Amino acid sequence: MPLDNKSFNYVRELVLERSGIALDESKGYLVETRLAPVARSYECNSIGELVNQMKGKVYGRLHRATVEAMTTNETSFFRDIHPFESLRRDILPELVQKRSDSRTLNIWCAASSSGQEPYTLAMVVRQHFPQLANWKIKILATDISEEMIERARAGIYSQLEVNRGLPAQLLVRYFLKDGLAWRIKDEIRETVEFRVLNLTKPFPPLPAMDLVFIRNVLIYFPIKTKRQVLGEIAKTLQPDGYLFLGGAETTINIDESYKRSSFGKTVCYQHPRSIDAGALAT
Ligand SMILES: C[S@@+](CC[C@H](N)C(=O)[O-])C[C@H]1O[C@@H](n2cnc3c(N)ncnc32)[C@H](O)[C@@H]1O
Numbered sequence: 001m002p003l004d005n006k007s008f009n010y011v012r013e014l015v016l017e018r019s020g021i022a023l024d025e026s027k028g029y030l031v032e033t034r035l036a037p038v039a040r041s042y043e044c045n046s047i048g049e050l051v052n053q054m055k056g057k058v059y060g061r062l063h064r065a066t067v068e069a070m071t072t073n074e075t076s077f078f079r080d081i082h083p084f085e086s087l088r089r090d091i092l093p094e095l096v097q098k099r100s101d102s103r104t105l106n107i108w109c110a111a112s113s114s115g116q117e118p119y120t121l122a123m124v125v126r127q128h129f130p131q132l133a134n135w136k137i138k139i140l141a142t143d144i145s146e147e148m149i150e151r152a153r154a155g156i157y158s159q160l161e162v163n164r165g166l167p168a169q170l171l172v173r174y175f176l177k178d179g180l181a182w183r184i185k186d187e188i189r190e191t192v193e194f195r196v197l198n199l200t201k202p203f204p205p206l207p208a209m210d211l212v213f214i215r216n217v218l219i220y221f222p223i224k225t226k227r228q229v230l231g232e233i234a235k236t237l238q239p240d241g242y243l244f245l246g247g248a249e250t251t252i253n254i255d256e257s258y259k260r261s262s263f264g265k266t267v268c269y270q271h272p273r274s275i276d277a278g279a280l281a282t
Contacts, residue, residue, distance in 0.1 A: 022225075077119070105132070108212045111143055115141065143197070157175075214244070234257065235273075
């Protein structure tokens with residue numbers, strides 16, 4: 001049954017309010033495709049019925065399932081490759097030198113989806129920086145979607161998923177065959193901490209970050225929300241740390257206080273504001 005305007009508007013407002021994701025008028029088909037399975041799994045005959053079950057009720061399982069279904073979780077290992085090459089070649093060597101006294105590195109992957117991005121970061125560190133074996137390295141991976149965080153924590157990927165971007169050498173080195181799938185080894189899995197975190201709500205206390213990857217999520221937010229999220233991230237980013245955005249994302253015309261830095265084909269950003277240490281946990 002086609003989606004009526006009132007139901008579409010209800011979903012649109014719910015998703016915007018809870019996740020920051022903006023669905024314009026043209027996204028009716030997307031709402032239908034994504035919410036049909038949710039309606040079925042909650043034994044509703046239509047999306048209209050699903051909406052009626054949510055209206056006027058406190059935010060609960062059904063609302064959460066609806067918001068999660070409207071997130072786009074597309075990702076892959078070594079997505080867009082260049083940021084990871086610049087990280088290995090230029091950025092990590094620089095940070096390793098600067099942090100040689102504290103021997104600490106904090107890395108945040110702030111929209112980690114099913115985990116390929118934070119595991120890529122963990123593999124780059126393990127594979128290319130063996131001298132960091134005794135350092136305190138924290139890789140925090142967060143996403144709004146509980147389902148994605150659970151998937152990521154499990155660290156199990158299909159053949160198709162490992163075929164997308166993961167070099168064969170790293171597949172053999174860091175994964176174990178598990179039936180038809182591949183399971184990431186504990187030596188990598190255990191170096192990443194996964195947590196649910198909504199970027200559009202006040203952040204919990206976080207350590208000062210040396211690297212923040214927040215790629216391919218700002219594109220879904222209206223400009224006001226992009227600005228708010230970039231402002232919050234600036235408070236967690238070390239002044240000599242680096243922010244990475246997706247290939248179609250920028251801080252330009254959104255938050256001009258970030259400074260662009262280019263490394264080959266990679267553009268990343270630094271924020272000169274000094275960290276308000278009192279606001280951050282260690
Ligand atoms: C397209 S994926 C990007 C994954 C990965 N960063 C990459 O570039 O491959 C976008 C992710 O952002 C998450 N997301 C959407 N809105 C969010 C929010 N308000 N807070 C945190 N994560 C959010 C989605 O659940 C989804 O997993």
